[in-house]
Amino acid sequence: MSIQVLNIPDLGEAEGVEVIEICVKPGDIVSEEDPIIVLESDKAAMEIPTSLGGKVLEIKVSIGDKVSAGSPFLEIEGDADEPSIDVQKPVIDSVIAPEIPQTLNRLEKSIEQPIIASPPQDSSNQGSFYAGPAVRKLAREFGIQLSLVAASGPKNRIQKEDLHAFVKARLSGASNSAFTFTQPNIDYSKWGSVKEQPLSKFQKSSLTNLHTSWINIPHVTQHDECDLSELLELRTQLNNKYELKISPLAFIAKVTAEVLIEFPMLNSSLDQDLEKIVIKNYVNMGIAVDTQEGLIVPNIKNVQEKSILDIAEEIAMLASAAKTRKLKIPDLKGASFTISSLGAIGGKFFTPIINPPEVGILGLSKTFPKVVAKNDGFESRDFLPLSLSYDHRVINGVYAVQFVTQLGAALKDTSLMEKNFK
Numbered sequence: 001m002s003i004q005v006l007n008i009p010d011l012g013e014a015e016g017v018e019v020i021e022i023c024v025k026p027g028d029i030v031s032e033e034d035p036i037i038v039l040e041s042d043k044a045a046m047e048i049p050t051s052l053g054g055k056v057l058e059i060k061v062s063i064g065d066k067v068s069a070g071s072p073f074l075e076i077e078g079d080a081d082e083p084s085i086d087v088q089k090p091v092i093d094s095v096i097a098p099e100i101p102q103t104l105n106r107l108e109k110s111i112e113q114p115i116i117a118s119p120p121q122d123s124s125n126q127g128s129f130y131a132g133p134a135v136r137k138l139a140r141e142f143g144i145q146l147s148l149v150a151a152s153g154p155k156n157r158i159q160k161e162d163l164h165a166f167v168k169a170r171l172s173g174a175s176n177s178a179f180t181f182t183q184p185n186i187d188y189s190k191w192g193s194v195k196e197q198p199l200s201k202f203q204k205s206s207l208t209n210l211h212t213s214w215i216n217i218p219h220v221t222q223h224d225e226c227d228l229s230e231l232l233e234l235r236t237q238l239n240n241k242y243e244l245k246i247s248p249l250a251f252i253a254k255v256t257a258e259v260l261i262e263f264p265m266l267n268s269s270l271d272q273d274l275e276k277i278v279i280k281n282y283v284n285m286g287i288a289v290d291t292q293e294g295l296i297v298p299n300i301k302n303v304q305e306k307s308i309l310d311i312a313e314e315i316a317m318l319a320s321a322a323k324t325r326k327l328k329i330p331d332l333k334g335a336s337f338t339i340s341s342l343g344a345i346g347g348k349f350f351t352p353i354i355n356p357p358e359v360g361i362l363g364l365s366k367t368f369p370k371v372v373a374k375n376d377g378f379e380s381r382d383f384l385p386l387s388l389s390y391d392h393r394v395i396n397g398v399y400a401v402q403f404v405t406q407l408g409a410a411l412k413d414t415s416l417m418e419k420n421f422k
Contacts, residue, residue: 006074008067012329014041016066028056036074045325054078131158138163152208202294213353218392221351222400226408228367228384234414249341250312254420255410257283257303263403267336269357286338287315289322296322299335308421348385359394363387
């Protein structure tokens with residue numbers, strides 16, 4: 001038996017995540033992977049499990065605490081013969097994001113004078129700014145005045161990404177005002193009764209992410225419609241045969257993954273220096289889920305290797321987890337392409353906004369009946385509106401039209417769907 005102190009695992013880009021629930025108490029016996037605490041980030045709630053089974057000696061956090069990767073959260077007496085973790089060793093604040101040294105190297109090579117006009121100083125004393133210790137330390141190291149940095153975090157909190165954007169804007173000679181959120185200060189009550197409703201954490205996160213995507217990516221949207229009649233007929237047959245209820249979205253996700261393999265540029269990302277395109281040999285399909293807290297986009301890993309039935313089960317599982325705030329960090333990371341479906345709601349075409357660092361997103365609207373000519377007569381068919389938004393820095397119009405055309409043809413190929421159903 002040994003006593004171990006376990007730390008918060010990697011939370012991706014999230015820092016200062018709030019503890020909203022504690023699932024155990026001292027004296028409890030837990031198994032490996034049992035949930036210990038629940039954290040709430042800007043995007044989702046997530047369970048933090050123990051990596052070691054044994055007896056809980058101490059919970060080192062309380063509800064309402066803000067924690068980051070590396071923060072100690074559990075002392076446990078377990079069977080594993082592992083070395084004790086040094087909880088005093090700094091994990092986050094001493095780490096500089098990888099793009100910053102590269103940025104500084106480019107600065108030194110490209111100019112003789114520092115791009116940051118002000119000399120290095122203690123920016124934490126420059127007025128009252130909402131920023132954590134790690135951000136203030138980084139600002140001091142770069143000599144950045146926090147008063148010049150546009151904040152994108154909740155409650156106008158300055159984040160590391162804001163410092164990165166500030167440096168990149170100075171490198172390119174661009175005005176930092178492009179990254180500033182502006183809204184006129186108007187007293188709307190002059191014209192009648194009003195009510196103020198605070199934005200939720202998810203809404204604030206969406207506001208930042210959507211704005212960042214829109215100002216950084218030149219969006220172009222290609223609209224088209226495809227005949228979905230054969231797919232819907234096959235779906236009905238398969239559902240009746242196997243006594244299932246598979247939504248059309250699972251079929252479309254599988255077919256889209258197959259077509260993306262033939263159009264790999266739409267399954268790529270630009271690198272941070274905008275010098276290379278990273279083409280992925282996997283298709284991790286983001287599926288936008290509407291929840292009471294806002295839109296959340298978990299993703300299904302390696303869709304190209306899975307059957308339609310498997311995809312349908314994962315869509316249902318992720319949608320349920322999103323709506324009950326039980327998504328885990330891996331569910332939200334690593335998407336290579338996204339589908340946003342409004343098919344159950346209505347509408348015909350729309351312009352979905354790209355989810356960086358992806359370069360494409362497919363919008364699906366509600367199918368509609370359309371009368372088409374057939375032989376010497378006419379026939380009513382079911383058509384699906386498609387809206388492909390793409391990053392014009394990577395994808396040109398011809399490539400996008402070819403993709404949408406090929407996707408429409410593939411959605412009519414019932415043999416492909418039968419082969420990949422189970």
